[in-house]
Amino acid sequence: MESDAGLAPEVESILAAARDRGGGGERVAVDARSLTDAFEAAEDDERVPIIAEVKPTSPTADGERTDDPIELAERMVEGGAAALSVLTEPEHFGGSAETLERVREAVDVPVLRKDFVLHEAQLDVVAADVVLLIVRFLDEDGTDDLEDLLAAARDRGFQVLVEAHTAAEVERAVAAGADIIGVNNRDLAKLEVDLGTFPAAADAAPENVTLIAESGIGTPDDVARMREAGADALLVGSAIMDHGGDSDVAANTRRLTQAETDT
Numbered sequence: 534m535e536s537d538a539g540l541a542p543e544v545e546s547i548l549a550a551a552r553d554r555g556g557g558g559e560r561v562a563v564d565a566r567s568l569t570d571a572f573e574a575a576e577d578d579e580r581v582p583i584i585a586e587v588k589p590t591s592p593t594a595d596g597e598r599t600d601d602p603i604e605l606a607e608r609m610v611e612g613g614a615a616a617l618s619v620l621t622e623p624e625h626f627g628g629s630a631e632t633l634e635r636v637r638e639a640v641d642v643p644v645l646r647k648d649f650v651l652h653e654a655q656l657d658v659v660a661a662d663v664v665l666l667i668v669r670f671l672d673e674d675g676t677d678d679l680e681d682l683l684a685a686a687r688d689r690g691f692q693v694l695v696e697a698h699t700a701a702e703v704e705r706a707v708a709a710g711a712d713i714i715g716v717n718n719r720d721l722a723k724l725e726v727d728l729g730t731f732p733a734a735a736d737a738a739p740e741n742v743t744l745i746a747e748s749g750i751g752t753p754d755d756v757a758r759m760r761e762a763g764a765d766a767l768l769v770g771s772a773i774m775d776h777g778g779d780s781d782v783a784a785n786t787r788r789l790t791q792a793e794t795d796t
């Protein structure tokens with residue numbers, strides 16, 4: 534990859550580790566649980582479609598959550614999560630492929646693999662229902678192209694969440710053929726969160742794209758703001774995990790999944 538000028542040191546470190554990480558071995562073949570069906574089921578049940586993230590820690594977290602990730606995942610589903618996201622990045626987020634595998638066995642909702650995939654071989658690490666591809670970190674020297682990775686992921690049976698941060702990146706994702714696009718409110722260059730990001734970028738996506746608002750969402754008011762701006766679903770980590778605390782992740786999830794029904 535070219536120079537990472539302008540990236541926060543933590544992000545440079547994440548990308549350096551991702552470049553060094555190899556792939557799995559055997560080619561993965563997935564019979565994926567449908568993410569859009571899970572969102573529809575949540576809507577039918579009057580739950581806000583939330584992807585709750587099992588994220589033991591992160592460069593911006595206030596501490597670590599050391600409870601059993603499988604129990605956390607099960608409690609998130611009890612709280613109404615339509616889907617789960619599991620960090621598999623080990624060095625900065627405390628994740629692992631093994632955790633994802635165990636979570637996916639323990640729950641029946643779709644599971645997103647959250648990692649920094651730069652090369653096709655890195656898709657062959659673990660079966661998940663959805664994989665993440667981040668526009669900003671692809672199409673650079675030393676990484677595979679977004680289009681090629683999207684096709685390689687679909688060939689293996691994965692659904693693909695393509696992550697953007699600006700309207701231009703949403704357009705890039707659409708041009709590459711993405712049908713599920715996340716707009717990250719966290720600027721991955723500087724690690725700053727601005728909830729104005731999703732509303733500013735969402736209009737660049739056509740109607741037929743499933744749009745997910747990511748990061749920095751913590752309250753029912755934040756849920757309302759993202760939904761009014763066109764979010765079909767929301768990805769929430771820190772506010773549910775309560776890093777450094779020990780609050781009930783089922784209650785934390787329920788507060789957001791019930792945001793449109795509680796008065």
Ligand SMILES: O=C(O)c1ccccc1NCC(=O)[C@H](O)[C@H](O)COP(=O)(O)O
Binds near residue numbers: 591750
């Ligand atoms: O969360 C971080 O600190 C972080 C740092 C560097 C790169 C990526 C990072 N997060 C990835 C994510 O997109 C979030 O885990 C996800 O959207 C949930 O965000 P939040 O609800 O704010 O925990």
